[in-house]
Amino acid sequence: MQELIQQVVSGLANGGIFASLALALVLIYNAMGLLNFAQGEMAMFATFIAFTFINHGVSYWFALPLTVAIAFAGGVLIQRVVIRPVERAPVLTLVIVTLGLATLINGAAGFFFGYVPRVFPSPFSVSTVNLLGAYVSYQDMGVIVVSGVVLVLIYLLLQRTTIGLTMRAAAHHREASRLLGVRVSWMLALGWGLASAVGTVSGIMVAPVLVLEPNLMQTIIIYAFAAAVLGGIESPLGAVVGGLIVGVTVNLAGAYIPFVGGDLQLAVALAIIVGVLVVKPNGLFGRPSVRNV
Amino acid sequence: MTAGAANLLELEDVRCGYGPTAVLHGVSLHVPEGGIVSLLGANGAGKTTTLRAITGAIHWMGDIRFAGHSLRRMATEDIVRSGIAHVPEGRGILTELTVDENLRLGAHKRKDREAVRKDYERVFEYFPVLRERRRLSASTLSGGEQQMLAVARALLMKPRLMLLDEPSLGLAPMVVRSIFEIIRTINQTDHVAVLLVEQNARLALDLSSDAYVLEVGRVAVSGKSAELQGQESVRRSYLGY
Numbered sequence: 001m002q003e004l005i006q007q008v009v010s011g012l013a014n015g016g017i018f019a020s021l022a023l024a025l026v027l028i029y030n031a032m033g034l035l036n037f038a039q040g041e042m043a044m045f046a047t048f049i050a051f052t053f054i055n056h057g058v059s060y061w062f063a064l065p066l067t068v069a070i071a072f073a074g075g076v077l078i079q080r081v082v083i084r085p086v087e088r089a090p091v092l093t094l095v096i097v098t099l100g101l102a103t104l105i106n107g108a109a110g111f112f113f114g115y116v117p118r119v120f121p122s123p124f125s126v127s128t129v130n131l132l133g134a135y136v137s138y139q140d141m142g143v144i145v146v147s148g149v150v151l152v153l154i155y156l157l158l159q160r161t162t163i164g165l166t167m168r169a170a171a172h173h174r175e176a177s178r179l180l181g182v183r184v185s186w187m188l189a190l191g192w193g194l195a196s197a198v199g200t201v202s203g204i205m206v207a208p209v210l211v212l213e214p215n216l217m218q219t220i221i222i223y224a225f226a227a228a229v230l231g232g233i234e235s236p237l238g239a240v241v242g243g244l245i246v247g248v249t250v251n252l253a254g255a256y257i258p259f260v261g262g263d264l265q266l267a268v269a270l271a272i273i274v275g276v277l278v279v280k281p282n283g284l285f286g287r288p289s290v291r292n293v
Numbered sequence: 294m295t296a297g298a299a300n301l302l303e304l305e306d307v308r309c310g311y312g313p314t315a316v317l318h319g320v321s322l323h324v325p326e327g328g329i330v331s332l333l334g335a336n337g338a339g340k341t342t343t344l345r346a347i348t349g350a351i352h353w354m355g356d357i358r359f360a361g362h363s364l365r366r367m368a369t370e371d372i373v374r375s376g377i378a379h380v381p382e383g384r385g386i387l388t389e390l391t392v393d394e395n396l397r398l399g400a401h402k403r404k405d406r407e408a409v410r411k412d413y414e415r416v417f418e419y420f421p422v423l424r425e426r427r428r429l430s431a432s433t434l435s436g437g438e439q440q441m442l443a444v445a446r447a448l449l450m451k452p453r454l455m456l457l458d459e460p461s462l463g464l465a466p467m468v469v470r471s472i473f474e475i476i477r478t479i480n481q482t483d484h485v486a487v488l489l490v491e492q493n494a495r496l497a498l499d500l501s502s503d504a505y506v507l508e509v510g511r512v513a514v515s516g517k518s519a520e521l522q523g524q525e526s527v528r529r530s531y532l533g534y
Contacts, residue, residue, distance in 0.1 A: 175385070179381060
């Protein structure tokens, strides 16, 4: 029982990281009907920026919001400069553009920051605290709290503010939103900024657990895809719930299914993707898509 | 029809089309300040295209002026913000959002909070069903209720001109009558001008003071609504009743 609780809490911490990146994917999926394959690389690059700040003596709790703000601006910039010119292009073109962007950012990170793995500092102690008889690390709890706060802030922004309302409107019905005076193109850019910002949080949270290097997010993005697909690709709430479920499932599978161990955890995520697409293609929170022909 | 400053909306020899297909071949029409004007005609005559040209969804030649200023090269968002509420074909309801969120989108650029609150009260007075359904997804509304929501949302935009694209389409006669009654009330109390596209010519002519009949992208007949109604030949050849 005690070990189970520890595995679940640790799974929730991973889940918070997956949820943040999955939410970023969903925000952009809603803005342009496409998964952004560069999402993980954008988060990785921003994590390097945070690392540079911290290395120059900026305190962690100041570097975090500063990097998130820079990532937001970067996301808006990428949408304006790279995505907007090809906005009306066929989906396959957009897929290639985001894949190219991923390769470009990965290479740029190697060029600027090098390929040597670095230890990213964590503000949370690795020591454990006794919680209901189980030993839970401050690191895990810190990640859960930070991810939770970020996800709640995004929720409040989208659901409770006028700008969030116009962002949701623009994502779902471009023409109808324009007729209500919504600046659709800018709302889509804001969506990219927001996605970039929330994805960055997942990068900064995961870096201390792994090591910081240009391929930091390449497995995390697979878990995030699994989370987004499980939640029903269009639903922000689904991304969060999906992230937590994937985090816990993968962790429990690694601990209790003998042959999975640490090596096959990624395969569990892929199994979730395939399973959802076969059994319930619209995910937990998605709505069946109806197309008039 | 009076000319010059009294006209809120003026279309002058407007030509446009989709790709190589021309739809409007030079349409000129006027909507006076505070007036109701019908735009009639058969399917494919160019009624919807005319409205789409006004709010900038389609590139046009000629000139379109609103309150004396040309709308040439203006983005749809800016045209709408300058005071034109366009209820498009299919009503433009955002079905992923709730009824209340749809209404809030109508008023989202307004700063006069007290007046917005009063307009909300009026909207719910006109369409009590919207108050009951406020929290529900707009996708749960019936066709008539969605049309009510579209008109209510347009009113909350506090426009000087409303463009209504077939508000009667697919609705029961009783629902249509009540919606038209409220369009008349809005026109009278707020002095909002209305350009009404309709297939139901009899209904539209009853409501409007002036009317234009389009035929394959040209104005075939125009004049006072009452006069058009009285002319048997016009009614038979163009209005089909």
